[in-house]
Amino acid sequence: MNADHLTEDLRQLAALIAARLDGGPDTEPELDGAWLAELTGGPKPSHDEYVVVLLALVPHLMPHLFSRVIAEHLPEGGDLPEFGGVKAANHRGVLPTGETAQFVLAGDDLTRRRDVQRLFAGRHFFAVRHLLWLDPVPEGEPLMSGRLVLDPEFVERLTTGEVSPPRFSSEFPAERIETAMEWDDLVLPPETTRQIREIENWIAHGGTLLRDWGMGRRLKPGFRALFQGPPGTGKTLTATLLGKQTGRDVYRIDLSRVVSKYIGETEKNLSRLFDKAQNRDWILFFDEADALFGKRTDIRDAHDKYANQEVSYLLQRIETYAGLVILATNQRGNIDEAFLRRFQCAVPFPMPGxxxxxxxxxxxxxxxxxxxxxxxxxxxxxxxxxxxxxxxxxxxxxxxxxxxxxxxxxxxxxxxxxxxxxxxxxxx
Missing domain, CATH: 1.10.8.60 (Helicase, Ruva Protein; domain 3)
Structure with a gap:
């Protein structure tokens, strides 16, 4: 992305905001967001889509822009609720919200304001590619009062030209795993090796099957495998070698560390992970699957109820993930049979003979x-x-x-x- 080009686009955005504050622009500025499509691999954005992205970029690239334009319009100070925006704990400027986008693009035009709101729908490419979204708001407050949030990786790619691998934290409960070993270093029984080759075949040809052959109408996206066997039999190494062989990053998630005793926290932890992994072709390796997929008894108390909700949530995210998901367990008998039907294969990792x-x-x-x-x-x-x-x-x-x-x-x-x-x- 040419810095001069982006600087000019931000200048045009400032002019658009100033014109809206003065009663509405007579003509819309010519903004070309072709670079955004090249950077994200998505479609070329429309004028409205590109303006929303620029609004969300302002705090990262030109944090004084909103305050300067508003000050020029209100030299003696004052409140401008129609502009939207929120304050942050550390950032001294204005953080744009959905209301900011509606004001800049639509003013008081209700039809246009509804069009802007549709940009944040779940099927829009902003959401599908996890590029831009609205921060959740407290119950009862307007949806569009949520802050505009850009994918941090997109911002990092734009500003530095590269993206650092995410680090394990409470916000991202997964760690990237790598190995210097090769397939020749791994000794597995023939049946295990055969099923691993089937997974490799899906990685190589799954896209053709779903898109070119039209099977995407009948099959769910992605591939789900269960690795079962005692500790030390090669489950983690096999997952890592699958990534190395196919050029995909492998992220290991220890479910025993993700599951939280606090209601709702497990879903939040997993949501952040899947949102990050979406459209990145990562292999997700869930270790200690028994922690969440163990056999369930009848619901006796609130804890059982929320534990079942956590399982349902993870299953839903796994079934809609377009990449390879591997769950590992030391004993297949610990996994509820109802869950096993969701997987394409169960690969045995027995003790070596x-x-x-x-x-x-x-x-x-x-x-x-x-x-x-x-x-x-x-x-x-x-x-x-x-x-x-x-x-x-x-x-x-x-x-x-x-x-x-x-x-x-x-x-x-x-x-x-x-x-x-x-x-x-x-x-x-």
Whole structure:
């Protein structure tokens, strides 16, 4: 976006506001928002749409603009309720509201004011692309008195030219996960691998199926998968590798941390996440799905009632999300069967068998170390997950470095295995 072009558009906006304050513009300024379509990947905005975006941009780029124009119209001060606008805790200028947009674009013309209000409807591309919206207002207050809010990522892209990945916080309860590993580093049983390939096929061809083949009329958008299996069997790593393989960011959400004891807070936390993810092709990986999708009993009290509401809300957002959603659980039996029908596949991640354990031992053991251990014997004697095997190897490797010897004997390796068993509570 050319800064001079935007500066000129903001000057034209100031002239439009001044003309409205003087009784209404005779002609509308020529404002071309083609750059907005290029930046957002959406349609070219109409004149009214572009003016609303410029109004919302003013506090970020030219915070004195509204105050200056109003001061020129009211040099002795005074109130101008028809202009709308609100004050903020830190911002010293005027923050525009829906009423501001109605005043600038429509004045007292009721038909035009209704047209402006339609710009904030749920099906408008502002809402669909989560570009611009009205802040919620207290019950009983006019809807259009809500503050105009621009997507912070859009503002960041416009002002800095790039967007920083969102950071985990109470406002965004997810963290981006990455890996340096490849598919060859992951040992999975054939059935699991087959279903993972089916997910990859959907990522590659789902768009063609829904749009070009017309199946979008019959199928819900997106793909929903359940990863089920004990800890350490590769569920998180598989989700991360799916993102790496397909060029998509993967965000992990621990539902046990998202679920709040305060009524309504869980929905707010999840709403922020899905709003952020919309139209970004993220893979959403919900860990500890049992925290919200566990088997439900009859409603006995208010807590049960709101817990069911939280589940219904998450299901609704998952079913309308156009990307890949993965829920992970350590035990399928903990998940209510009614929920499982909403998923396209349930991928098993069982504990590795002897042959798989042998492959994991051999692949993960650093070539810098030497050992006389028989991997076949070790794999048959000790039942460990892939993550536990890596923990054992890490312990032995660090100990070898500390001892200054590259050799790891059978006794040392078996002692490390027993140490892992104690940690997991398998032996006391």
């Amino acid at each position: 002897p042959e798989q354990r042998r492959a994991i031992w051999a692949a993960a053991f650093p070539p810098q170390l030497t050992t006389d251990v028989d991997w076949d014997s070790l794999a048959h004697r000790f039942e460990l997950s892939g993550a536990s095997i890596v923990n054992v190897i890490q312990y032995c490797a660090v100990q070898a470095l500390a001892d200054g010897s590259p050799r790891v004997g059978r006794a040392a390796l078996e002692a490390a295995v027993l140490r892992e068993y104690v940690k997991e509570g398998k032996i006391v």
